[in-house]
Amino acid sequence: MDPGARNRDDVAMTSATATQPAAPAPAPSGGPGARRRLGAQIARDTLYLVLSLPMGVLAFSLVVAGWSTAISSLVTLIGIPVALLTIFVTRGIAWVERARARIVTGQPVPGSYRTTLPLHLDDWRQGRGTWERIKAVVLDPQTWRDTGYELLLLPLGVVGFTVAVAGWSASLGLITAPLWWWIPHGTGPVHVGGYHVNGWAAAAVAALLGVLLVVVTAALVRGLSAASLGLVRWLLGCDVQQLEQRVEHLAQTRAGAVDAAQAELERIERDLHDGAQARLVAVAMDLGLAEQRIAEGEDPAAAAGLVREAREETQRALAELRDIARGIRPAMLAERGLEPALTSLAARVGGVPTSVTVDVGERLPTPVETAAYFVVAEALTNISKHAGASVASVRVQRRGPRLEIDIHDDGRGGANPNGTGIDGLRKRVEALDGTLALTSPPGGPTDLHVEIPCVS
Amino acid sequence: MRVVIAEDLALLRDGLTRMLEDNGFSVVAAVEDGDALIDAAEQERPDVCVVDVRLPPTFRDEGIRAALEARRRVPGLPVLVLSQYVERVFAKELLADGSGGVGYLLKDRVAEIGDFVDAVRRVAAGGTAMDPEVVAQLVAGRGPARLEELTPRERDVLALMAEGRSNSAIAAKLVVTEGAVEKHVSNIFGKLVLPPSEDDHRRVLAVLAWLGE
Numbered sequence: 001m002d003p004g005a006r007n008r009d010d011v012a013m014t015s016a017t018a019t020q021p022a023a024p025a026p027a028p029s030g031g032p033g034a035r036r037r038l039g040a041q042i043a044r045d046t047l048y049l050v051l052s053l054p055m056g057v058l059a060f061s062l063v064v065a066g067w068s069t070a071i072s073s074l075v076t077l078i079g080i081p082v083a084l085l086t087i088f089v090t091r092g093i094a095w096v097e098r099a100r101a102r103i104v105t106g107q108p109v110p111g112s113y114r115t116t117l118p119l120h121l122d123d124w125r126q127g128r129g130t131w132e133r134i135k136a137v138v139l140d141p142q143t144w145r146d147t148g149y150e151l152l153l154l155p156l157g158v159v160g161f162t163v164a165v166a167g168w169s170a171s172l173g174l175i176t177a178p179l180w181w182w183i184p185h186g187t188g189p190v191h192v193g194g195y196h197v198n199g200w201a202a203a204a205v206a207a208l209l210g211v212l213l214v215v216v217t218a219a220l221v222r223g224l225s226a227a228s229l230g231l232v233r234w235l236l237g238c239d240v241q242q243l244e245q246r247v248e249h250l251a252q253t254r255a256g257a258v259d260a261a262q263a264e265l266e267r268i269e270r271d272l273h274d275g276a277q278a279r280l281v282a283v284a285m286d287l288g289l290a291e292q293r294i295a296e297g298e299d300p301a302a303a304a305g306l307v308r309e310a311r312e313e314t315q316r317a318l319a320e321l322r323d324i325a326r327g328i329r330p331a332m333l334a335e336r337g338l339e340p341a342l343t344s345l346a347a348r349v350g351g352v353p354t355s356v357t358v359d360v361g362e363r364l365p366t367p368v369e370t371a372a373y374f375v376v377a378e379a380l381t382n383i384s385k386h387a388g389a390s391v392a393s394v395r396v397q398r399r400g401p402r403l404e405i406d407i408h409d410d411g412r413g414g415a416n417p418n419g420t421g422i423d424g425l426r427k428r429v430e431a432l433d434g435t436l437a438l439t440s441p442p443g444g445p446t447d448l449h450v451e452i453p454c455v456s
Numbered sequence: 457m458r459v460v461i462a463e464d465l466a467l468l469r470d471g472l473t474r475m476l477e478d479n480g481f482s483v484v485a486a487v488e489d490g491d492a493l494i495d496a497a498e499q500e501r502p503d504v505c506v507v508d509v510r511l512p513p514t515f516r517d518e519g520i521r522a523a524l525e526a527r528r529r530v531p532g533l534p535v536l537v538l539s540q541y542v543e544r545v546f547a548k549e550l551l552a553d554g555s556g557g558v559g560y561l562l563k564d565r566v567a568e569i570g571d572f573v574d575a576v577r578r579v580a581a582g583g584t585a586m587d588p589e590v591v592a593q594l595v596a597g598r599g600p601a602r603l604e605e606l607t608p609r610e611r612d613v614l615a616l617m618a619e620g621r622s623n624s625a626i627a628a629k630l631v632v633t634e635g636a637v638e639k640h641v642s643n644i645f646g647k648l649v650l651p652p653s654e655d656d657h658r659r660v661l662a663v664l665a666w667l668g669e
Contacts, residue, residue, distance in 0.1 A: 270515070273510065273540055274465060277540055277563075278465045278467055278468055279467065281468060281471075281563045281564065281566060281567075282467050282468055282471045284564065284566060284567030285468075285471045285472070285475055285566045285567060285569075286471070287567060288475070288566065288567040288568060288569040288572075289474070289475055289478060289569060291569070292478075292569050292570070313467075
């Protein structure tokens with residue numbers, strides 16, 4: 001089966017022209033080193049294809065057996081652990097396949113799993129998020145790409161194995177035809193590689209055909225192996241371009257989030273400096289003056305007036321501090337959750353009658369809740385200030401892994417989708433990997449649609 | 457005594473005006489930004505300016521820069537800067553020309569009306585008024601090495617002197633005689649190798665310059 005080192009060198013010499021189109025690997029540029037490398041490559045390809053058959057058989061039987069058991073026993077719930085076990089085994093085989101590909105190509109094939117297996121024992125014990133995790137594992141696209149690959153591996157392995165074994169053994173037989181003719185044999189022709197050798201001329205032709213078959217086999221082996229490795233990269237590897245786009249998007253939204261957080265901090269600092277802090281300085285000043293007057297024993301009425309002013313200023317400072325605290329994280333939201341917070345917000349903003357519908361089930365992760373609250377707060381403030389609407393509605397609902405927020409008003413429309421308020425909201429939403437869409441044709445109505453993923 | 461106030465928040469502008477007028481000052485201009493401060497200083501030639509650090513349009517150190525510019529145009533113009541927080545760098549910038557007649561206080565100090573009015577008068581007279589927090593920062597910035605030679609009492613005197621207080625004020629504060637304070641002061645100057653001076657203001661500037669090195 002193995003054509004041997006000399007033969008491989010011969011193949012390499014001819015393959016420089018003959019097999020180049022079929023071989024996607026870099027064409028050898030002459031020289032014994034390049035020839036030896038190509039020879040070694042073809043040996044690896046051959047071994048790879050031959051081993052694909054047992055791997056294919058193993059993978060196919062495990063996948064088919066695993067899933068049919070899992071599906072048929074799904075009603076008894078035993079199917080769930082069986083399915084998880086099958087997925088686990090599928091990942092194991094995929095891991096072996098990636099390792100095989102890495103040995104042949106020298107390049108790692110990184111998988112892109114969104115979930116890890118097995119599930120942690122702690123999760124099972126505490127019953128925490130087990131369902132979510134099982135769902136995530138089953139919905140992980142890589143799970144199904146692995147499965148698809150492992151089903152395709154069987155036919156691929158059959159073809160690869162057949163071509164490699166038949167090609168190389170026929171080549172060996174034909175090339176060695178003169179030898180078989182030369183060593184003592186019975187009367188009649190010698191059968192080598194499906195060829196009748198009945199004389200020295202025929203033996204020479206057979207040897208030539210053998211050399212040709214070596215070239216053809218090498219090309220086929222190279223091509224099949226390349227196709228097989230391509231399939232590994234396509235189904236088992238991750239899409240680099242998609243990853244790059246994702247990285248780009250994340251970098252942008254991260255910068256946006258940092259900007260938004262910075263702007264928010266600056267706003268809070270300004271509010272404190274111009275508001276509560278200034279008021280307290282004024283209070284201190286009033287009290288100082290009152291103290292001075294009382295000490296001098298003159299005009300107690302004026303001193304009382306200063307004290308009253310100071311008290312009123314303290315109350316304003318308190319109100320401002322409360323507003324600032326609410327601007328950071330509203331107490332109602334922290335204590336009661338989204339629905340009461342939004343209902344109270346809608347009542348407080350006022351101006352436009354607003355219906356609030358919230359359907360989110362359990363409490364959402366804090367960042368999602370807070371973002372949702374501020375999206376609604378900013379939108380309602382804008383509506384009451386600019387929209388001239390007669391009625392508005394807020395609908396917040398959880399749809400699968402996403403939180404959807406829809407805010408509608410029947411005002412005059414024409415809101416700028418790139419205005420600072422909307423831009424701040426967009427950054428806030430994008431920081432959580434969400435999206436924001438504003439539709440506001442002149443004349444209205446205005447619709448704001450926001451989606452935020454809830455699964456962290 | 458004629459005063460110009462620069463403060464962007466109306467609440468505090470009015471409060472300062474009332475408080476200073478109650479205490480015998482005459483507020484000749486109360487402005488909202490740095491440019492208006494420079495104009496008022498040039499036109500009114502006040503005895504002292506009281507300036508908020510944060511002024512429009514940048515709300516950063518506009519007040520310091522306007523005060524320095526006003527002092528450049530009206531040499532020797534006394535300036536007392538008020539701030540919500542203290543920054544050693546601002547104090548050093550104000551002290552940089554070494555001519556005195558500068559002050560840098562936390563806004564909180566306005567509540568101690570007597571002390572505050574005293575500080576405004578001191579600055580108007582060409583002295584200095586440094587907030588204890590500024591002095592603490594300057595001392596911390598100087599590092600403990602040279603200060604170790606001073607006794608705790610001398611360190612107290614040094615801090616009060618750096619705030620710009622006179623010997624008699626220091627004596628009152630520490631409940632000692634003026635003679636005792638003078639002895640501490642000359643010890644301090646000896647240990648820190650500072651040129652002795654009879655003039656209160658010059659002495660304070662020497663101490664501040666040493667601290668700010």
